[in-house]
Amino acid sequence: MLPERLRRVMELLARLPGVGEKTAQRYALYLAADRKGVAAELGVELAALGANVRPCDRCGNLADVIDGHAVCGVCRDRRREARLLCIVHRVQDLLAIERSGAMRGRYFVLGRLLSPLDGVGPDELPLAELSRRVREDGVSEVILATPPSVDGEATALLLARELAALGVTISRIASGIPHGGDLEFADQVTLGRAIDGRRSIG
Amino acid sequence: MLPERLRRVMELLARLPGVGEKTAQRYALYLAADRKGVAAELGVELAALGANVRPCDRCGNLADVIDGHAVCGVCRDRRREARLLCIVHRVQDLLAIERSGAMRGRYFVLGRLLSPLDGVGPDELPLAELSRRVREDGVSEVILATPPSVDGEATALLLARELAALGVTISRIASGIPHGGDLEFADQVTLGRAIDGRRSIG
Numbered sequence: 001m002l003p004e005r006l007r008r009v010m011e012l013l014a015r016l017p018g019v020g021e022k023t024a025q026r027y028a029l030y031l032a033a034d035r036k037g038v039a040a041e042l043g044v045e046l047a048a049l050g051a052n053v054r055p056c057d058r059c060g061n062l063a064d065v066i067d068g069h070a071v072c073g074v075c076r077d078r079r080r081e082a083r084l085l086c087i088v089h090r091v092q093d094l095l096a097i098e099r100s101g102a103m104r105g106r107y108f109v110l111g112r113l114l115s116p117l118d119g120v121g122p123d124e125l126p127l128a129e130l131s132r133r134v135r136e137d138g139v140s141e142v143i144l145a146t147p148p149s150v151d152g153e154a155t156a157l158l159l160a161r162e163l164a165a166l167g168v169t170i171s172r173i174a175s176g177i178p179h180g181g182d183l184e185f186a187d188q189v190t191l192g193r194a195i196d197g198r199r200s201i202g
Numbered sequence: 203m204l205p206e207r208l209r210r211v212m213e214l215l216a217r218l219p220g221v222g223e224k225t226a227q228r229y230a231l232y233l234a235a236d237r238k239g240v241a242a243e244l245g246v247e248l249a250a251l252g253a254n255v256r257p258c259d260r261c262g263n264l265a266d267v268i269d270g271h272a273v274c275g276v277c278r279d280r281r282r283e284a285r286l287l288c289i290v291h292r293v294q295d296l297l298a299i300e301r302s303g304a305m306r307g308r309y310f311v312l313g314r315l316l317s318p319l320d321g322v323g324p325d326e327l328p329l330a331e332l333s334r335r336v337r338e339d340g341v342s343e344v345i346l347a348t349p350p351s352v353d354g355e356a357t358a359l360l361l362a363r364e365l366a367a368l369g370v371t372i373s374r375i376a377s378g379i380p381h382g383g384d385l386e387f388a389d390q391v392t393l394g395r396a397i398d399g400r401r402s403i404g
Contacts, residue, residue: 001275001300003255003266005247012244015236016229027218029293031248032255032264034217039248042214045207046233047245053205053234062234064205073203091231098203 006032058133060109061094074098074106081105083140085133087159089113089147097145105143108133113151114158125155127162134166141169148175148193208234260335262311263296276300276308283307285342287335289361291315291349299347307345310335315353316360327357329364336368343371350377350395 002010006028014024031039056063056072063072074080074094084105088094094107108130112120134142142163146152160170176194177186186194204212208230216226233241258265258274265274276282276296286307290296296309310332314322336344344365348354362372378396379388388396 001297002264005251005254005266006264009244009247009251012240012247015240017232018225018228023220025297026220026294029264030219032251033257033293037252038214038217039251042211043245043247043249043251045211045214045245046241047249049207049211049234049241049245050239052207055235062204062208062231064207091235092228095203095227 055091055109059107060091060111061107062091082137084143085137085139085141086143086145087130088145089152089155093145093147103143105141106137110146110155113146113149114155115151122158125158127159130159131162131166134163134168139168141171144170144172148173257293257311261309262293262313263309264293284339286345287339287341287343288345288347289332290347291354291357295347295349305345307343308339312348312357315348315351316357317353324360327360329361332361333364333368336365336370341370343373346372346374350375 009031010021010024010028013019013027014021016024019027031042052065053062054065054070055061056075057070058075059072061072061074063070063075081104084103085108086094086097086103086105087108087110088097089110089112091109094109097103097107110125110130112124114120114122114125133139142159144156144159146155146159156172160172163170174197175190176197177183177190183191211233212223212226212230215221215229216223218226221229233244254267255264256267256272257263258277259272260277261274263274263276265272265277283306286305287310288296288299288305288307289310289312290299291312291314293311296311299305299309312327312332314326316322316324316327335341344361346358346361348357348361358374362374365372376399377392378399379385379392385393
């Protein structure tokens with residue numbers, strides 16, 4: 001029913017995270033009918049993306065490729081504390097922490113979490129790269145900012161054990177009731193963590 | 203925080219229907235991190251889309267551009283009844299009707315519905331093109347398949363009035379309880395239409 005080219009665009013759009021056949025069709029029809037040149041510009045940008053943007057050679061954040069090297073904005077920023085390293089699962093998490101403005105150090109993006117059910121064991125994590133980074137940069141404090149999920153907690157425990165031998169201070173981000181959240185509707189685990197992680201304010 | 207190129211990709215993706223800033227970022231990060239070449243191939247396809255695919259010159263369905271002309275699969279299909287014309291709002295609606303297999307005629311895609319609140323009056327609808335199409339193709343029956351919404355009903359009424367002078371049979375798609383639907387949870391208007399539109403089966 002639809003032109004072959006448009007069907008191929010739909011197939012490719014359906015690879016995006018959370019996009020099914022219907023949504024891909026909606027996007028493709030919009031792009032084909034749009035007369036403002038969105039499809040053409042997006043096409044040029046995407047075709048050039050691979051050669052121009054890739055994970056940062058140091059931390060895994062996304063970075064511009066310059067002379068074959070990719071070093072991201074955070075790693076280039078000299079005002080950042082190189083001795084403070086925050087370990088996150090994904091680039092999205094790094095961006096969320098950056099938006100909070102609460103992190104003055106640098107990052108290390110794991111790319112994946114321990115997940116025995118999905119066959120991701122310790123060997124699949126970039127532990128060697130992480131140790132090298134900690135040693136080379138003289139990191140003295142590591143913040144484990146993997147999510148407070150089963151996989152995230154398991155990963156944090158593994159990293160804490162791996163990094164213990166390097167003599168760095170290791171901390172884990174707090175888990176508890178979110179800002180503006182309601183105790184009444186919090187789940188038991190979250191509430192338990194909020195109590196366990198209480199801080200003295202007196 | 204993110205490379206300029208990636209931010210531009212995010213801005214363009216955010217133009218897609220129903221896509222906000224967060225979703226656009228999710229798509230862009232996926233495309234930038236993906237190593238299977240989805241971004242590159244999608245880029246090439248999208249860049250070429252405008253020159254290769256555009257609304258059908260006759261009905262508005264999407265069609266391959268061949269020698270400067272665009273005639274869609276439905277309009278090219280000689281087995282279709284040229285005298286039966288189904289009028290729809292969008293290409294999506296045409297595709298849905300095609301999937302049902304219930305339409306043996308051809309289509310006319312309006313592209314928009316009457317919508318006084320959004321400033322879309324009768325002058326914004328392709329009424330002249332529609333009349334020409336009806337006359338030139340010797341159309342004898344028109345099915346008004348705009349959606350059973352306020353705007354869709356208003357548009358159907360306007361079209362019925364416009365087409366009355368051309369001496370064609372005009373019908374409106376049925377509105378009622380959907381197949382597998384539950385009377386208990388149907389809204390009043392739908393239920394009223396189901397009763398009003400009842401058909402004799404005796």
